[in-house]
Amino acid sequence: MLWSLLFISLIGSAQNDDGTALCNTQLLPLNRTKTSQKSNYTDKNQLIYSSERATDGNMTTCAITGTESDPWWRIDLLRVYNISYITIYNTVAYNTDISGAQIHIGSSSENNGITNSICKEITNFKQNEWNNFTCITTMSGRYITVFYPGNKPLILCEVMIYGTITAPSSARNFKSTAQNETSITLQWNKVNDYISFILQFNGREIDIAAPDGDGPVTYTVSSLTAGTTYTFALFSVFENVRSSGVSITAVTAKRPNYVLVMNVEFELLTQLSDSDLQSVLEEVFRQYGLSPQLSFKVLRREIRKD
Template sequence: MAFFTTVALLWILSVAAAQNTLQNVALRGRSTQSTNFEGLSSSLNAIDGNLDPIYARGSCFSSKQEASPWWRVDLLQTYRISYISITNRGDCCADYINGAEILIGDSLANNGNNNPRFAKITAIPLGGTDTFESCTGMTGRYVNIILPGTTGYLTFCEVQIFGVPVTPHCNN
């Protein structure tokens, strides 16, 4: 009986440890965007680990003004996403992210913009960070942020994606 109690305790501790070890998997990803605004903007700025909300300091992303601008990160494998935090610009243009959608999935159809919606961003205050959670943990390799059906700029400074790898199961 003590053996089963020990095994159960070890299993509980390992589950608890795994839940506390969520990492920002975006840091290992590869990013791209529909367009890139001139100057210091780069899609990579949004996954550099730097939460600085001032565009002029080189840690923010901005698209050009266009129809349905988007940004995407390839996480290089499929993850079960628990939550995503986005830091908005702090120097201007806080409303450039209003109405954006966060999409997660494994498809690159339409540049990944056909994947299911994880969350809709109504507004993030100037320089603020907002967190979007999933009770069920959506899975996907690609995370997109898009302003669907809108002509404008898309801009933000950091995207942090917390999740765990999805491991394939063998059917032997």
């Protein structure tokens, strides 16, 4: 199906399909995205032209569907981006002119993203060139689908996507789940497999990687001071962009003070009642920074005559 070889060098800057220069955008990282297509074409040598070949950085390897009705190719960016434009390259070969295809952008995976809004209908596609497609209005989305109505195979040799990275969602259910005199255990909901976290407190920042599994994230902060209130701020991070963050306060447990047995002998000029004696003992405890919670029993009273 593909018979041409490509030897090409690219010089210059990207432009819109109307010839104007594109600014203030960046090439989005596609190495951790997920691609799919309606079906895979397999050649006589059993080489499978699968969907990820359109984002492998090699313009001579192409993703190709089978010959069937209404083929599509989709990329899941795994999070929402503001999409500036999409650029597609195809070699000169049979069926590589994809004029008539549609580019859909949105955050719904329903019907393989075809139900999302149309960014652009492809016309006058040029082979052996980068074709840049800009949406009529600014569009945001997680899924980008190239839909090709008809009964031809869809061929995409290389796809690049430009846009701006939006801040990731902040973690939910951020809370303290346990504490003792020197540590506080924090917990929050995982955002997804690609979102890491930064925890801030007392002028420190701790990087926390995205954990495996679907359960909540748990982190214990240690070497704290007993009986102290701490403020923790948690930020979700993706591609060095932080969320707005969430914060909580938590308190370490107070260090307990114990007095098991205490014998006290007073020599007083006047006789005191039991309640007076308790007041004197409470004042002694306060002077040493101890909690004046006590019970006592007078064992013996003596009256000295000098």
